[in-house]
Amino acid sequence: MNKEYILVTGAAGFVGSAVANRLNSLGFNTITIDNLSTGEKEVIPSETLFIEGNLGEQNTINKLNDYTISAIFHIAGQSSGEISFENPSYDLQSNTESTLLLLKFAQENKIKHFIYASTMSVYGNQSVLPVVETTNPNPSSFYACGKLASENYLKIYTTLGINVVCLRLFNIYGPGQNMKNLKQGMLSIYLAQALNDSKIVVKGSVDRFRDFVYIDDVVEAFLKAYKYSETNSFGTFNICTNKPRYVYELLDNIKKNCDNLIDIEIIDGTPGDQFGIFGSNWKAKNELKWEPKVDFDEGVQKMISWAKNNI
Ligand SMILES: NC(=O)c1ccc[n+]([C@@H]2O[C@H](COP(=O)([O-])OP(=O)(O)OC[C@H]3O[C@@H](n4cnc5c(N)ncnc54)[C@H](O)[C@@H]3O)[C@@H](O)[C@H]2O)c1
Known part of the structure; x- marks a missing residue:
């Protein structure tokens, strides 16, 4: 039987490398695609197979056809609001087109699990805090628009057989x-x-x-999201500390x-x-069984x- 992989996009970056590392330590095989735009090759865990390329281009996605993939953790992305104003098209390609191309690949290859690194930026400025998952999004950057669009595309793909979890990550910090x-x-x-x-x-x-959340807690949230996607077709969760x-x-x-x-x-x-934002993690605590520890x-x-x- 072919070796099965989890695709962790962006494993040359901060969050992707930490998630790939943890999956490797749990015995999963991981593969990554990264264009090294902000990431560094040395950061990719040595056990993780590396394909260099831009996820916003179909010819990069085609390189995955040689592998059997059981789940996708889509973490790669242009992650700066500031850069999204300098180059909105690159932001759209990196964060939204990449999601669409990966979704099509997932559907064609019957990949059941898709975990997405979304962001608290989708909320924009809000008068009522903490924000909850049902707060009306109010994106104020192109970055946030692209992430919210991805969330919506992902939701539609649940009707085509893919189980999706969107993690609205707040400000992540920590070693790495x-x-x-x-x-x-x-x-x-x-x-x-x-x-x-x-x-x-x-x-x-x-x-x-x-709302600052520590990297180890974020990695744990990705694992919980993966588990959640075994029995649920869709979920959106704030990954934050309530403070x-x-x-x-x-x-x-x-x-x-x-x-x-x-x-x-x-x-x-x-x-x-x-200007200011913090979130409620009540839903993540109750449904994802996740809470921050650090x-x-x-x-x-x-x-x-x-x-x-x-x-
Ligand atoms: N760090 C945070 O506080 C934070 C908060 C909310 C959401 N996020 C999201 O989490 C994800 C990871 O963030 P991070 O802090 O690890 O950022 P990072 O810049 O350290 O890592 C992103 C990785 O994606 C790669 N990449 C970017 N565009 C690509 C493309 N088009 N094709 C292939 N690879 C590409 C980069 O080279 C890099 O290795 C991003 O999607 C980001 O939007 C991060």
């Missing part, structure tokens, strides 16, 4: 985050600036707030844990940036210790 990409990842950006330049440039108010963390808290935490003196400069915000202060300390040795 890309410290060179200064357009994605609030904590990693501030930390990279603090360690490299002793100066943090904050784009927007320090009163903005986010707002303010930019000024983050800055204090970094200053406290770094040895150098750090200047702070506040400049204008980026287009489409949400406390914020402990997580930030782990991230900072790791970053000091990996900058």
